[in-house]
Amino acid sequence: MFNPPLDIHRSIFAVFLRRFLTTHLAGMRGCSPNTVASYRDTFKLLIAYLRDERSIPAAKLTLDHVDAAAITGFLEWLEASRHNSASTRNQRLAAISSFCTWMQTEDPARMACYQDILAIPTKKQARPGVNHLTVGQTRLLLAQPDRSTHRGRRDATLLATLYDTAARVQEIADLTVRDIRLEPPAMAALTGKGRKTRHVPLIGNTTAILAAYLAEHRLDRPGHDDHPVFFNQHRSKLSRGGIAWVISKYLARTDNPQLAGADVSPHTLRHSKAMHLYEAGVPLPYIRDILGHIDLSTTEIYARASTEAKRKALEAAYTDTTSDDLSEWNQDPGLLDWLTNL
Numbered sequence: 001m002f003n004p005p006l007d008i009h010r011s012i013f014a015v016f017l018r019r020f021l022t023t024h025l026a027g028m029r030g031c032s033p034n035t036v037a038s039y040r041d042t043f044k045l046l047i048a049y050l051r052d053e054r055s056i057p058a059a060k061l062t063l064d065h066v067d068a069a070a071i072t073g074f075l076e077w078l079e080a081s082r083h084n085s086a087s088t089r090n091q092r093l094a095a096i097s098s099f100c101t102w103m104q105t106e107d108p109a110r111m112a113c114y115q116d117i118l119a120i121p122t123k124k125q126a127r128p129g130v131n132h133l134t135v136g137q138t139r140l141l142l143a144q145p146d147r148s149t150h151r152g153r154r155d156a157t158l159l160a161t162l163y164d165t166a167a168r169v170q171e172i173a174d175l176t177v178r179d180i181r182l183e184p185p186a187m188a189a190l191t192g193k194g195r196k197t198r199h200v201p202l203i204g205n206t207t208a209i210l211a212a213y214l215a216e217h218r219l220d221r222p223g224h225d226d227h228p229v230f231f232n233q234h235r236s237k238l239s240r241g242g243i244a245w246v247i248s249k250y251l252a253r254t255d256n257p258q259l260a261g262a263d264v265s266p267h268t269l270r271h272s273k274a275m276h277l278y279e280a281g282v283p284l285p286y287i288r289d290i291l292g293h294i295d296l297s298t299t300e301i302y303a304r305a306s307t308e309a310k311r312k313a314l315e316a317a318y319t320d321t322t323s324d325d326l327s328e329w330n331q332d333p334g335l336l337d338w339l340t341n342l
Contacts, residue, residue, distance in 0.1 A: 013061045016106060017043055020099050032195050034170055042095035045082075049074045063107065068116040071096055075120070086125035093122060130305040132271040137258050138163060144250035150216075155246050157213040158230050161188070162243070162266060164206040166273035166290055168192060169240045169266035178225035182211050192292040200290055240266070271302075278302045 021040055025031045031039075046066075050056040053073070056065055075093060078084040084092075100114040107114075133141065142159050146152035162172050171190040179189040186202040202210070210229075214220040219227055228237035238246075243266050251264055270291070277287050288299040 013063055013066070014058075016063065016103065017099075019106075020102055024102055030195075032193070035193075038091075039095045039098070042092045043099075045078070045092065046071075046074055046096070049077050053077060063103075063110065066117075067113055068120060071117050071120060075123075086123040090122045090125075093120060130271050130275065130301055131263060131268050132275045132305075133262070133264065133268060135276055137262065138269070138272055138276070140254070140256055140259050141247075141250065141264065144254060153213060153216065154230065155250070157209050158238075158243065158246060159250075159269070160206045160209050161202075161229075163269045163273055164203055165190060165200045166270045166277075167200070168270065168292075169243050172230065172243060172266070173228075173237055173240055175229045176225065177214065177219050177227050177229060180210060180214070180229060182207055182214075190292065196292065198289065198292050274299070274302045275306065278306055 021036055021043075025036050025039060026033075047058050047061065050061060050065060050070065051058060054065075054070070071093075075089055078089050078092060079086075097118055097120075100117045104111050104114050142156070142163065145156040145159065147156050158172070161167075161175075162169075165172070165188050167175075167188075167190050171192055174191060175188065179191075181187050181189075186204075186207040187199045188202055189197055189199050191197045211220070214229075218224070219229070227235075230238045230243070232238055232242060247264055247266060247269075251259060251262060254260060274287055274291055277290070278284070284296060284299050284303060287302065288296050291299060293299050
């Protein structure tokens with residue numbers, strides 16, 4: 001294979017970017033298509049920033065344009081113009097840092113420049129709360145679809161499966177018929193981050209709904225193992241956006257005060273399931289395995305969130321039993337003398 005000299009490469013930023021996304025990420029590191037797409041989107045935004053804010057067309061973009069000042073300006077632009085959160089900003093920086101780490105061996109002459117970029121700090125962010133629904137709110141949401149219609153039965157099955165498995169939205173979008181086991185013990189095989197597959201048990205109600213749904217669409221017959229479980233009118237799998245739209249549709253239709261105005265996304269149902277499991281006494285290691293977390297410390301956010309909820313409930317129910325005429329302890333001479341001589 002012909003490899004152009006480095007000077008030619010330097011004038012064509014796209015050459016290195018393509019090799020990074022394909023040969024390095026997808027090939028050597030074995031990253032999933034979703035991970036590669038996330039990295040790709042970061043560089044699409046970077047190219048747009050350099051084009052619109054620095055008047056550097058994509059065709060003339062070189063490695064010399066990618067320095068610490070440009071990346072810092074890009075990160076500030078994400079927050080100021082695109083209103084990205086600190087978390088999103090840090091994710092974009094992580095993708096660029098990964099590229100620069102790889103480029104140190106590909107272009108050692110510019111190693112100092114790449115190290116300047118790698119030295120850009122991530123932005124500190126407040127620890128986010130866990131946005132979740134109560135058990136009552138969850139039941140109301142899952143009861144919204146009209147099960148007398150084909151679309152309503154699909155949506156009811158989708159919401160029940162999304163909640164019961166505590167799956168990430170992409171895991172539900174990628175779910176195929178072969179991933180569903182309805183025979184006891186019923187379970188769903190979910191393929192998550194790093195292409196790791198975990199098996200999540202299904203409860204009786206969800207198993208019955210899924211069985212009826214698959215039978216209605218004749219997906220329980222041979223030859224449909226690779227068919228998506230949840231699909232649109234073109235029989236293509238529902239996208240992440242499509243699943244989010246289903247949830248928002250039912251939230252917009254309801255006038256129930258418990259759900260009206262609630263901020264609910266597919267990930268909210270994942271958080272809700274985890275919180276409900278923890279509050280029901282399920283040990284954290286089991287919840288970690290259901291969610292597909294690598295580290296137990298990630299799962300501990302549900303324990304912290306539950307503790308905080310209990311604290312607030314206690315504060316709301318607290319009755320002040322002290323009276324205003326009780327003197328402060330530090331104004332009692334006898335007590336102070338006793339403490340001094342202790």
